[in-house]
Amino acid sequence: MRVFFISNNKFIGEIPRxxxxxxxxEILDLSNNSLSGTIPECIGNFSKSLRVLDLRKNRFHGTIPETFPKGNNLTTLNFNGNELVGSVPRSxxxxxxxxxxDLGNNKMKDTFPHWLGTLRELQVLILRSNKFYGHLRDYEADYYFSKLRILDLSNNNFTGSLPAMFFKNMKAMTDIGEVADENKSKYMGKTYYEDSVTLIIKRFHGEIPELMGKLHSLRLLNLSQNILSGNIPSSLGDLTDLESLDLSSNVLDGVIPRELTRLTFLAVLNLSRNKLEGRIPEGNQFATFSSDSYGGNLGLCGFPLSKNCSNDEPPQSSSVLEDDSESETGFGWKVVLMGYVCGTVFGMILGYILLSTGNPQWIMGIVDGKNHRKVRRQNKKLEGRRN
Known part of the structure; x- marks a missing residue:
């Protein structure tokens, strides 16, 4: 027998000795059951052909056995979702x-197992939701986590800052196309890390290293719920394959770099609950994000927020421009139009009176009197010139 699958059932009890x-x-899959007890000491060495050991989502307790021998063929170890304690076995x-x-969602307590960086084929390392503690160290060895595609350190008790050199040699995250399909484990299950290049880190402080902008193959970057400060590095705009960026719940300040608009595959953006300020960049994917992506940043303004930026002016319409021209000349087309309408109405009334009364004498007298006075003024002017 080479394959033993009993996953997704309701088996209980312990693993039989x-x-x-x-x-x-070659493949032992006991996942998604209600198995309990401790993991047998022989589990790592009972078969030299064993490649996949999947015990996730059961109720195993105790520690992971220290019995993984030299020369074994294991490619996948998944202990996620149990009640395991202790440290990561050095074997x-x-x-x-x-x-x-995948050691996620257990109760393991240990410092970060930096020595795993020497496993040159390691692509996925999940330590989330345990009790790991301490600092991440800088390592400059060329092979250090060089094929790592997915790193999840969230929900632990790590402290300290994010060391830039820690990410420098993660070449599988750095080089676009570096991770080819043939290099992926054929048995990774239909889990959330099957096709992703992911970095999830929490509980750290300090600034986001500029070197993160060199992890060009990243599809998901989650640095939320840390105590990260300083500006968002503009180099993150070089992560052109990025589909999800979550920097929420930190103390980041400054403006949102316009370079982030170059992330044309970005479907999820969360910058909420920081101290960011200034105008939200516009263009490309930024036109698709809702105000929830920026909530809790009182200094931000512009679309999609209801708060306009202080130097924003609504576009002037033609009526505004016309009103401006009136203010410069003292009167405008409205005054002229009113005068024209009034004059037309008066003329029509006067014409009607003339036609209906047959040239009334009082009107002709007014006109003749005005003409007579005008002639007299002109004659007086001529007499004065002669004298």
Whole structure:
């Protein structure tokens, strides 16, 4: 027997010790059951052919056995979602072909297992929701986590800042196209990390390293719920494959870099609950994000927020421009139009009176009197010139 699948059932009880007598199994999948007890000591060495060991989402307690021998063929170890305690077993250094190590959602307590960086085939490292603590260290070895595509350190008790050199040698995250399909484990399950290049880190302080902008293959970057300060690096605009960016719940300040509008694949953006300020950049994917992406940043303004920026002016309409021209000349087209209308109405009334009364004498007298006075004024002027 090479494959043993009993996943997604309701099996209870412990793993039978008889399994240690099986030497040909390549894939052992006991996930998504209600199995309990401790993990047998033989689990790592009962079969030299074992490639996949999946015990996730059960009720196992105790520690992970320290019995992974040299020369084993393990590529996937998944202990996610149990009640395991203790530290990461050092015998994992014997798993030279290990590609996936998922220890998430347990109760393990240890410092960051930096020595796992020497496993040159490791692509997925999930430590989320445990009790890991301490600092991340800088390492400059060329092979250090060089094939890592997914790193999830969220919901632990790590402290300190994010060391720039920690990310420098993550070449699988740095080089676009570096991670080809043939390099991925064929048995990774239909989990959330199957096709992603992901970095999730929480509980750190300090600034976001500029070097993160060199992780060009990243699809998801989640640095939320840290105590990160300073500006958002403009270099994050170089992460052109990025689909999700979450920097929420930090103390980041300054403006949102316009370079982020270059992220044309970005579908999720969360910059809420920081101290960002200034105008929200416009263009490309930024036209699709709602105000929820920026909530809790009292200094931000512009679309999609209801708060206009202080130097924003609504576009002037033609009526505004016309009103401005009136203010310069003292009167405008409205005054002229009123005078024209009044004059027309008066003329029509006067014409009607003339036609209906047959040239009334009082009107002709007014006209003749005006003409007579005008002639007299002109004659007096001529007499004065002669004298």
């Amino acid at each position: 008889l399994i240690c007598n099986t030497s040909t199994i 994992l250094l014997n798993c030279a072909n290990l590609q996936v190590l």
